[in-house]
Structures are given as structure tokens and as C-alpha cells.
Amino acid sequence: MLRQLRHDVWATEKLLERCRALTDEELELTVPGTYGSIRITLVHIVAAAERYLRRFMTVPEPLLDEDADADATLDEIARHIPHLSEGVEMLFGGGEFDPDRMIRDERRKRGGDPPLGISAWVLVNQFAHHGSDHRAHIGTILGAHGLEAPELDVWAYGRVNDAVKELV
């Protein structure tokens, strides 16, 4: 599971790097059926990942926020990436992660919503799924506008980490 989350953070970081070559106009591109512009989708991926982690631990405030940071620069988004990589390592580092622990979440997006009890596995599984889901949106937007989409799958990550060796 730790590998899954490491891959997720790596892929988002790589996508951010790819997007640094885009103009401001290109960062505002979107296509129907996706979350929104490339920029707001990047904000959403990182903001959501911080919210998943803050149910387990203290994440440096202020968290990235889709409303307050809708116009965030790529540098501003990237500054939150270490919160994710460090948080993921901390979560699994002690070897004591209990996937069945029920977490009480009182900090709801809408003030009046009642607290939620969430099994820990839901948060880590959603972390990984959510990133892949929305990076796919950005890949679709890039492809639809004739812009190169980076290789973000686990094969690419595995090669970088010496975990995949093609036989010659």
C-alpha cells in the first residue's frame, strides 16, 4: 500500500513538472466531462490528498483549498507536495498502520454536517484512486489539445526505481 501511495505522489509531482512547460493559457484548458481546467484539477488532487492525510496526522496549515487557491501557481501547488510525501511515509513508517481503525472526522467541508466515522483503509484507498482518476482528466485534456501527456503509470515508476528490468 505504501508503494501505491508513493507512486501516486510521484505521478502528481511528475505531472506538475510537465505542466511547468505550459503557458498560463494552456493551464486554463479543459474539455467537457473532466473536473475543470488543468490548474484547478492539480489544486484539487493535492488539496484532497492533504485532506485524506489530515485525518491521520497534523498537516502543515493552511491546507491547499480549491476555493481559496483556485488561481494557485504551480510553485504554490508544488510547495504542498512534501506534505504528501512526508505524510505518506509517516503513515506507514512505524509499521503500525491499522486499516480497520475507525477515524472520527469532525472537520467537515460544510459546517453543519455531522461528524463521520471512516475506516482508515477508505482514506488510503481513496487517496490512490482519486489521484489516478484526476490525473487521467489532465491526460485527456492534454491529449485533446495536441499536447504531450507524460508517462505516469507504475511501469514508468517501477523503471525509475529499478523494480522492472526488461530481459535482453
Add this chain to the structure above:
Amino acid sequence: MTTPPMLRQLRHDVWATEKLVERCRALSEEQLALTAPGTYGTIRRTLAHIVRADEGYLHGFGLTQEPLLEVTDAVTLDEIGTRLARVREAVARLFARRDLDFDRRMRDERRKTDLDPWVLVTQFAHHGSDHRSQINTILSVHGLEAPDLDVWAYAGEEHAVVRS
């Protein structure tokens, strides 16, 4: 007994693909042939691609047999659904193994590759989310309802999220 979170991840993945296949049963043949720029291809071919890839990852563990599902314009949702049920069973068998070690280097003869097995299961989950997202984009682009396939929806069915 605790269920490993990685097994949960793959169960969610198969559940989400099953749910998407069920949603697509309400589509016409013409709608199954819809696509959108920047995606893998038609809805039908993308569904087949997801399930064929799942079979391929599990083949690396010796849990599925060739021939893998063919990605064609003629493949039916019934064929995809039948293969997916086998994928679900194979995932259960994989995690039931007592000697399961995702860090022990293995040889994947079909891919002519040596790899760490964690790559296969991690890619399994990533790949499914990636391509289901594309199908939901295609559905939305064409004004068709896209199902809720995230882990929140899955957890609701598993009673793993409760209002307190």
C-alpha cells in the same frame, strides 16, 4: 482478522469495473462505440482493455491463462463480465497465498521482464482508475450519466463510512 489495504484496493478496483460494466449494459451498440479526444478509444474497447490488462497482471502470478481477452469492436459486455468475474476470483486467490511477498523479484515470461511483484498489483489499481475515468469522461461528454465509482461509494456499500 485484518484485511490488507492492498487487497481492499484491488477489490475496489474490480467492484468499480463491474459497476461500470453494469452501467454500460444500458447503452446502445452505438453508444458503446462512442469516444472522446484524448482518451484510449471507444467505451467498449476501453472496458475490454481494462479487463485484459487485469488478466495480464494476474498472469504474472500464474493466476490466469492465455489467451487473454481480445480487445476488439466485437467483444460483448457478457464476455467482459465473465472475464471480470474470473479476475475477482484470482485476486482473492492471490492474497490467500501464504508465501505472498511483493518484494521478491520474479520473472514475467510473457513480458520478458524481471520485476518486483508490487509493480503488478500497484499498476492493476492505477490502470483501472485511469481508464474508468476516461469512460466516465466519454459518458459525460455525450450527456450520459456517469456512475459514482470512487472509494467513498464502495465504502458506503461496505458500511465503512458512518455518520456519527
